[in-house]
Amino acid sequence: MDAALAVEGVTKRYGAFTAVEDLSFTLGAGKILGFLGPNGAGKTTTVRMILGLVAPTAGSVRVLGEDDPARVRNRIGFLPEERGLYRRMSPVSAIGFLASLKGLSTAEGRRRARELLVAHGLGDFADKPIRSLSKGMAQKVQILSTLVHRPDLVILDEPFSGLDPANQQALEDLIRGIAARGATVIFSTHVMQHAERLCDQVLLMARGRKVFDGTVEAARASAPRTLLMEGGFDASALADLPGVAQLTTEPAEAGAVRVIAALNAGAPAQEALREAFARGLDIRRFELREPHLHDAFLVLTGGGDS
Amino acid sequence: MIRLLRIARREYLAYVRTPGFWLSLLLLPVGLSTIVVAPLAVSQATPTPRIAIVDFTGEHLAPQVAAALNPRGVPPQAVIAPDPPRPFANPDDARARLQPYLRGQHPLPDGGNLDAAAIIRPDNHGGVAVDFWSRNLQSGGLEQVVSASVGDAIRRDRLRSLGVDPKALSQVESFAPDVALYSPRAASGKVELKDRLPTLAGLAMGVLLLMVVLTGAGMLLNSVMEEKTSRIIEVLLSSASVPEIMGGKILGVAAVTGTILAFWMTIAGVLVAVRSPQVASELVGVFLQHGRWAYFVLYFVGGYLMFATLYVTIGAFCETSREAQTLLGPMMIVMTIPAVFMAQAVGHPDLPLLRTLTWIPLFTPFMMAARAASDPPMWEIASTAALMFAVTAFELWVAVPAFKAGALATGRFDVRVFFATIMRRRPA
Numbered sequence: 001m002d003a004a005l006a007v008e009g010v011t012k013r014y015g016a017f018t019a020v021e022d023l024s025f026t027l028g029a030g031k032i033l034g035f036l037g038p039n040g041a042g043k044t045t046t047v048r049m050i051l052g053l054v055a056p057t058a059g060s061v062r063v064l065g066e067d068d069p070a071r072v073r074n075r076i077g078f079l080p081e082e083r084g085l086y087r088r089m090s091p092v093s094a095i096g097f098l099a100s101l102k103g104l105s106t107a108e109g110r111r112r113a114r115e116l117l118v119a120h121g122l123g124d125f126a127d128k129p130i131r132s133l134s135k136g137m138a139q140k141v142q143i144l145s146t147l148v149h150r151p152d153l154v155i156l157d158e159p160f161s162g163l164d165p166a167n168q169q170a171l172e173d174l175i176r177g178i179a180a181r182g183a184t185v186i187f188s189t190h191v192m193q194h195a196e197r198l199c200d201q202v203l204l205m206a207r208g209r210k211v212f213d214g215t216v217e218a219a220r221a222s223a224p225r226t227l228l229m230e231g232g233f234d235a236s237a238l239a240d241l242p243g244v245a246q247l248t249t250e251p252a253e254a255g256a257v258r259v260i261a262a263l264n265a266g267a268p269a270q271e272a273l274r275e276a277f278a279r280g281l282d283i284r285r286f287e288l289r290e291p292h293l294h295d296a297f298l299v300l301t302g303g304g305d306s
Numbered sequence: 307m308i309r310l311l312r313i314a315r316r317e318y319l320a321y322v323r324t325p326g327f328w329l330s331l332l333l334l335p336v337g338l339s340t341i342v343v344a345p346l347a348v349s350q351a352t353p354t355p356r357i358a359i360v361d362f363t364g365e366h367l368a369p370q371v372a373a374a375l376n377p378r379g380v381p382p383q384a385v386i387a388p389d390p391p392r393p394f395a396n397p398d399d400a401r402a403r404l405q406p407y408l409r410g411q412h413p414l415p416d417g418g419n420l421d422a423a424a425i426i427r428p429d430n431h432g433g434v435a436v437d438f439w440s441r442n443l444q445s446g447g448l449e450q451v452v453s454a455s456v457g458d459a460i461r462r463d464r465l466r467s468l469g470v471d472p473k474a475l476s477q478v479e480s481f482a483p484d485v486a487l488y489s490p491r492a493a494s495g496k497v498e499l500k501d502r503l504p505t506l507a508g509l510a511m512g513v514l515l516l517m518v519v520l521t522g523a524g525m526l527l528n529s530v531m532e533e534k535t536s537r538i539i540e541v542l543l544s545s546a547s548v549p550e551i552m553g554g555k556i557l558g559v560a561a562v563t564g565t566i567l568a569f570w571m572t573i574a575g576v577l578v579a580v581r582s583p584q585v586a587s588e589l590v591g592v593f594l595q596h597g598r599w600a601y602f603v604l605y606f607v608g609g610y611l612m613f614a615t616l617y618v619t620i621g622a623f624c625e626t627s628r629e630a631q632t633l634l635g636p637m638m639i640v641m642t643i644p645a646v647f648m649a650q651a652v653g654h655p656d657l658p659l660l661r662t663l664t665w666i667p668l669f670t671p672f673m674m675a676a677r678a679a680s681d682p683p684m685w686e687i688a689s690t691a692a693l694m695f696a697v698t699a700f701e702l703w704v705a706v707p708a709f710k711a712g713a714l715a716t717g718r719f720d721v722r723v724f725f726a727t728i729m730r731r732r733p734a
Contacts, residue, residue: 051544053714070547078544084536088320100312101545145541 004184010059019045034195035188037205074103077151087131102149156187192293206301223291224262232282243267317558355421356387362427374455500588508678530621609671619705622712644672655680667697
């Protein structure tokens with residue numbers, strides 16, 4: 001079976017500036033891909049190449065089995081960052097119009113729009129001008145306009161920005177639902193928790209290049225596990241503990257010190273702890289921390305601006 | 307194609323649902339009615355000026371001036387005011403004593419005001435002079451009536467004194483030749499209204515196109531700018547091709563302006579048909595004759611397409627109305643050139659300068675419309691139309707990638723980037 005998306009050796013240059021360099025990845029149908037990277041990493045350019053808005057300087061993009069994304073426009077749903085809608089139109093008209101550009105009849109587009117709006121608690125606002133809606137409601141309308149034609153590939157650029165926690169949770173459920181019906185989802189985000197909870201695959205970019213492509217677990221594994229120890233001891237006494245790669249010291253309450261020891265890959269935390277206790281250090285609290293995607297992001301992107 | 311039509315439909319409905327559309331629709335008929343009704347209302351509301359005539363010549367000119375100011379069968383241009391206290395010793399005395407009345411400091415014996423005074427006096431060369439005093443700086447042409455009537459009276463008097471029979475004099479004065487205008491270009495040889503109508507129709511079509519282009523320019527720029535600023539343009543670009551988006555916008559705005567024009571023209575047509583059915587039928591004949599309707603449609607469509615494509619592309623590079631205004635300014639200056647020369651084309655359609663301007667594609671549709679009555683030769687029609695459509699096609703060829711590049715670009719408008727993108731003819 002064809003991958004829903006196959007990007008092969010793609011490079012995009014604007015004069016002397018290289019926005020994306022030699023990017024390759026594939027994404028299977030029904031999967032959720034988190035597209036992560038600091039500002040200016042090349043995410044938007046890559047999305048535009050996937051959508052066929054910008055032609056790659058080199059390489060190829062195969063979307064839903066087609067080399068030309070324009071041929072599968074009707075099967076793609078796209079929500080841009082910094083989004084907006086026609087403020088004077090009603091949600092039903094706006095969603096219906098965008099659905100009609102995706103191959104639905106105007107009547108069917110409006111019918112589905114109303115259905116979606118009711119299902120997402122916006123039934124009472126279906127015929128009011130969008131400018132009279134709250135920011136959160138308007139964003140919901142925009143997201144629904146991306147999904148109304150039931151696309152096979154959904155690309156959401158920063159879909160969680162501006163949503164309150166309840167709506168963020170609702171959107172997470174929506175994304176899971178899209179994938180559950182077999183569609184593929186790509187979304188970019190700066191909030192790692194969303195990616196961590198949702199993604200089957202994450203793609204990290206920095207300075208136009210891919211720095212990681214794999215599962216969330218594999219990404220997290222690229223960041224070190226840390227051992228936190230707190231108490232009344234001299235931090236330098238922990239420097240030579242077995243398996244400890246690096247120490248970071250912070251002041252703690254009541255004159256105590258907090259040390260975060262980054263462990264070498266595969267090093268068991270128990271050995272370091274055992275040795276610390278064996279040295280009779282005054283350790284009042286300790287905690288083994290598994291790395292989060294945020295840690296992996298910082299490590300993989302060199303601590304770039306997320 | 308269906309996407310193009312759906313974008314056009316949205317564009318059309320978006321404008322039709324705004325108050326501005328209905329204002330535009332009703333503004334011209336209301337404006338025209340005002341132009342027709344207002345002067346009438348003003349003239350009815352303005353009291354007839356009151357004038358005093360003081361004659362120091364001893365030739366009894368005052369009654370003749372009064373008769374000229376109040377001719378039979380038409381509303382009077384002025385009424386003779388009741389005399390201020392007389393007699394006046396001399397013109398200087400009259401002038402000095404009439405001043406307070408003209409300034410409104412003293413009322414006339416009937417309680418009214420004095421608006422003007424004509425002091426007719428002998429001049430230093432044996433002739434007659436008229437000192438015309440008026441309350442307002444603009445006398446409304448009264449002084450010409452007074453001057454002409456005094457001149458006529460004196461001429462008549464001198465001729466009578468030379469022995470000319472007063473009856474013969476009246477006959478001579480009433481003589482006016484019956485002038486008829488003929489032209490080899492008139493259908494029957496004699497120039498009639500129906501021969502002049504094509505000229506007026508051509509000018510009207512040129513002006514109409516100018517209005518459509520100017521109105522459509524603002525709409526197209528704002529529409530693209532709104533979508534670019536709100537990033538809807540990216541959604542549109544991911545849903546439809548650039549020609550579909552551009553075509554939809556151009557068609558939608560054309561439908562909006564077309565609706566307004568159709569409404570105006572229907573009202574004008576009904577008014578003409580009601581007031582003068584013959585003119586209406588001759589006007590229809592003008593458009594049907596020599597395939598003129600096709601001629602007008604050709605240049606109208608070509609002209610609109612040429613300018614609309616330009617404006618849509620410019621709009622894609624603008625994020626604020628200030629940026630758009632800086633670009634519209636030079637375009638408006640260019641547009642004044644055909645506006646000025648179209649009027650010239652009515653009287654002199656074949657002037658070398660006008661024929662030269664016809665070959666500049668930006669001016670072609672306007673100049674050819676205005677020159678329609680001169681029935682330009684077929685080779686000229688075919689060549690100018692071909693050039694106009696070739697330029698439009700070239701414009702579209704560079705506009706499609708330029709539109710996409712502009713729509714996806716961010717930041718303020720940069721003239722160098724705009725032209726560089728157009729020259730490269732590829733999206734950024």
